[in-house]
Amino acid sequence: MTAGPYRDRSGKTLADYPRPSVAVDTAVLTLDERNGLVVLQVHRENERGWGLPGTFLHQGERLADAVKRSLKFKANVDGLAPRQLHVFDEPGRDNRGWVLSVAHVDVVRQERLAQRLPESTRLMPVDSPGRLSFDHADIIARALGYLRERYTRSPDPDHLLDDEFTIRELRLAHEQIAGTPLQRDWFRRTMEPQLIPTGVLSSRGRGRPAELFRRA
């Protein structure tokens, strides 16, 4: 198949070049009843305290697969759609050696995190994620930007809510993500064309019952 190893113009093969370790780190975001938008953290055993879940890339593995593997292993989460955010490459960022980290983001319903280990994982509000390395705070900020952009126009694209919901429930979820209150009437007018009415009324709250909708 191949006529010996590839050599470049200086006669070096691929193996002659130094190679960094490559890791993935992921900000898994979800909505919490009490704390709003929260980020999954894991206790890193031989290291300092809490951090975002991550792993080293295995031989020939896709980055997205490494993300899925690390989350499956650490929080028993599947059905993920990790998305790249940024490569962190400061030479001194990891005291174990030369490690590049490809930061990712993913968004899941909190139920999907139910199987996680309660002692070695925690969910922290994105506003006050605790003491983390500079990298990880930056990853959370980028993840938040991504999520806010994603939720500006489309009704709950990541299915944080059930299949059916009232417009109020939808707006409260979007407000948690935006971090600011959203206008009630404008929000309805923007989202309603992207929703399918079910004709069924919900009386989960106090006032007039609201119609349940599905995503279009």
Add this chain to the structure above:
Amino acid sequence: MTAGPYRDRSGKTLADYPRPSVAVDTAVLTLDERNGLVVLQVHRENERGWGLPGTFLHQGERLADAVKRSLKFKANVDGLAPRQLHVFDEPGRDNRGWVLSVAHVDVVRQERLAQRLPESTRLMPVDSPGRLSFDHADIIARALGYLRERYTRSPDPDHLLDDEFTIRELRLAHEQIAGTPLQRDWFRRTMEPQLIPTGVLSSRGRGRPAELFRRA
């Protein structure tokens, strides 16, 4: 300083993990009188035809520095501000082995590319960049998206024009980047608040002389 190599919970050191080669590839965009928005390509010696300039990461090197080094070496360009676009990680994307590539984008005045080697480099229109690997076409598309976003609101942020220019010259440059004609009156009204009038008139064209402006 360090108490032996780091070991994780399975007793492995960093060196026990497989490491991919890491490369950077860069879409350098510039404006050409005749061909509009063009992308710098280099002839890759032992490989197939033309591609975007790139290099392998050196030991402990920052990604941005590798980009600068590759462009300095291949096109004698400096004063760059490379920006990460995406990591390409398909296992079979490079027939030399397991190579991750971190795609970057940069935008420079064509004068900055004047010193490049005429036989081993070329400038191709972004619309018809020639035969490139799938990766590189994707990089160009992402670079274009980045540049268009950058040029929607701000007058020539990458200084593709001189310090002083007429609003017509500015608009023609923005049209090359947008790929569509921009409305003359609306463009002026959007950009003029971000410009400083010089009071000097230019009679470079045919019609009524236009005022020269600077960026605010």
Add this chain to the structure above:
DNA sequence: GGAATAGTGTCTATGAGACACTATCGT
């Protein structure tokens, strides 16, 4: 004068914010 371009006035359509009103529940 005519072509070409600069610079400006104004009308319209759209999206987003603001406010207010009616409607329908639980208590």
Add this chain to the structure above:
DNA sequence: ACGATAGTGTCTCATAGACACTATTCC
């Protein structure tokens, strides 16, 4: 009746597109 929420009408303001008009140059 009252508080609370749902759903809707309408006014305003900013932005963007469209069109048209005057102004000033070169030929």
